[in-house]
Amino acid sequence: MDKSLEKQLAGWLRLQKGACGPYLKLSMTLGVANGVALVVQAWLLATMLQGLIIDNLPRQQFIPYFIGFAVLIFVRGALAWGRERAGFAAGRRLRSTLRAAVLDKLGRLGPAWVNGKPAGAWASIVLEQIEDLQDFYGRYLPQMTLAGFIPLIILCCTFPLNWAAGLILLTTAPLIPLFMILVGMGAADANRKNFSALQQLSGHFMDRLKALSTLKLFYRAAAEEKAIAKASEDFRERTMTVLRLAFLSSAVLEFFAAVSIAVVAVYFGFSYLGELNFGHYGVPISLFSGMFILIMAPEFYQPLRDLGTHYHAKAQAIGAAESLMALLEAPEPLNQGHEMLTGSLLSIEARDLQVFSMDGKPLVGPLSFSMRAGEKLALVGPSGAGKTSLLNALLGFLPYQGSLKVNGIELHQIAPASWRQQLAWLGQNPQLFQGSVADNVRLGQPELDDAALWTLLERAKVADFVRAQPAGLAHIVQEFSGGLSVGQAQRIALARALARNAELYLLDEPSASLDSQNEQWVLDALWQAMQQRSCLMVTHRLDQLDRMDRILVLDHGKLVQQGNFAELSQQPGLLATMLAQLPLALSLDDVEIAGGVQA
Structure with missing residues (x-):
């Protein structure tokens, strides 16, 4: 992964931590408190050993120390439990907030954007990738704080007792994060590729599952089974790569932590034997100082080791963040206007209107037309002419340029909720x-x-x-x-x-997939409901055109004809050509199939 992109994704992840609420700071605070309790516990134990073994003091004198030591065991357990609970709550709040943000964003982007990816890919983003952010916020970010504070606290307690031991700790500590970074350099890229493979597998599998009957009908089941097997194998290989990096990282961290602790132990061993005589400020090394520092030495490296253990959570989160950031920062088709529609009737006026796909490709236009309040308009044209794209622009699901006004107000200035409250939409594929x-x-x-x-x-x-x-x-x-x-x-x-x-009915071939009886029921109910209401209907059915007030004929994204049925049926042009191909009772779909009109 490009380093600038990785840095950008890491910055984006940190910006989201406000959604964790107070739990993230609580987790960090409890972790630091646990570190302080550890230092106190080490001091109590070293003091008791020095007094009992070296100074031969009576045991009764150390009863308060022993009680304090025992109490700290339970206190540290409670602090560790509280830190885990707070970390989990932080991640849960973040996941809930981010999942709601993703779903709201998908709702604002609309179906034109959502249909650009298979349903399984969106399911992977909403479920798998957001879920994989849990450890980053619940464990990695709190551990970053602990990896800074706890070693610093231990160093502050070590240097006044023995500068040599403190220097050993200070010198060897950077080795762990250094090798953690070296080993984990490819982890983020491996996770990103893993998520990409998971999206591909999820989308591929769900789409094929939905089309299973069709695949069997055309004897394509075996071929698609091989394609799914190939996608599964690709995902398995990428998962193994991620796990290999995670295990390698853990092994390297454990090795260098063990070596560093061994160096401290060897120093004190030779000092007690009289072979080394430095680091103790001229005062002989006592059992207290040696035990106190040796007890804290593993805990000095433990936060860094834990950080290394959770480093894969950062790589995993960065891999997941790429799709999430691209989605949440995607430009929306309509600016979130604030104008409210007033009045009970709607009129639409388009001037030099151009409709674009989400990636900026022109789909329709430029075209100009108007629709009076209560008027019924039909959109007619061969497949690919841009009829559905125009409907999506009116719904606010595709960006546009030029002018598109509703009751004299530019569409992008109208509050989407106020605009869509006036609409009723019915397409050819029922969405239940x-x-x-x-x-x-x-x-x-x-x-x-x-x-x-x-x-x-x-x-x-x-x-x-x-x-x-x-x-x-x-x-x-x-x-x-x-x-x-x-x-x-x-x-x-x-x-x-x-x-x-609604005041405006947007209909996208609502009777295209119905038999004649169902078609008649649906159309009768619609005509009854649309009395005194506006309607813009995409249709291929010729027998419906004479019921419309006006017809807009589109071809290759251009408005080539407009007028009422009586006028256009008698004028030379695309509609007359289409009508001449078949009897009036048949559909324009049949014309296209017959080859009379090219899409």
Whole structure:
């Protein structure tokens, strides 16, 4: 990984620690308090050994020391427990806050952005990668503080007793973080590649699982099984690389810590034997000073060793942060305006409007059109003409340039919640969620009571189906509309759209996947609901055009014709060409399939 990118990601991670609340500082404070208690405990033990073994003092004199030593054992245990609890709470708060931020960001970016990655990749970001930040905030950041404070406290206690031992500790201490950095240099990049492989595997697996029936139908199951196996093997190899680095790092840290402690022990051993006579400020080395420093020597290196143990948490967090930072800092299609829409009717005016993809590729325009309040507009054109892109721009899911005004207010100046409150959207693929029928219809309208729900279901011509279910409104809709036919799912989605009582209906081929009976039910309910309301509908159905006030004909992102059905059907142009291909009752989809119109 590029060092500048790694530094940027590490800085971004540190900026997020405010979401941990007071728990992160509490964890650090408890850790430092535990270090101070350790020094006091070492002093008590060394004092008792000096008095009992060397000075031959009576045991009764050291009873308070022994009680204090025993109490500190429980105090240190309580401090360690409290530190772990506080660290976990810090990580949990961070994960909860960050997960909410990610979901809110995805909601603001909209489906045009979300559809750019497989569902499994988003699941990996929301679940796996955010979860892997726990140890960075719960353990690594607190340990960074302890690795600075506790060795400093021990050095302050060591140098007044023996400068040679203090110098040994001070000289050997940098070896541990130095080799930790050297070993861990590739850890962040390895983790980043590991997360990338996990996203690829998750997205690949979930997409193939959803399309399993289609794959079997076209005899592609074996080929996709091999592709999943290849992605799994790639993920396994990258995981083993990460683990190899983690084990190597731990082994190196343990080795240098053991060598450093051994050097301190050898110094005191030879000093007691009279072979070394320096470091004690002219005062003979006592059992107290030797035991006190030797007891603290392992604890001097322990925070650094623990930091090395948790260093992989930093590498793991940096690997996870790349996708998270890119997502959370992604530009949103609409600026978060503050203007509120007023009035009960909506009018739209577009001038030199250009719609772009999220990566800046032009999709539609420039084009100019207007829609009066209460007017019904149809968007017609071959596939790829830009009809759905224009709808996404109106929904606020794609960026645009030029002018797009609603009731005279530029769209990006309107508060998104105020604008979308006026909208009802219905597409050709019903989006129902696992839960009851009532939950799906109430989505966004929690105040609806059961009587209102039945009225909406009656209007959508699906009440008879719901009544036939033993649970009625509590009938469970499975994931991906499981247990429902396409027509039933579309009519439940229609009931949800009708609950909006919106001023503008945005319809993206709402009857494209329905049989003739379901299509008639859906369209009848829509026409009844849209009386005195505005409507912009993408359609390929020719028999619906004469019911619209005006038609906008798009081709390759350009507005090539506009007018009412009577005018355009008689004028030379794309619509007349399309109409001439088939009888009026057939669809434009059939025209494209027949080769009469090129997408």
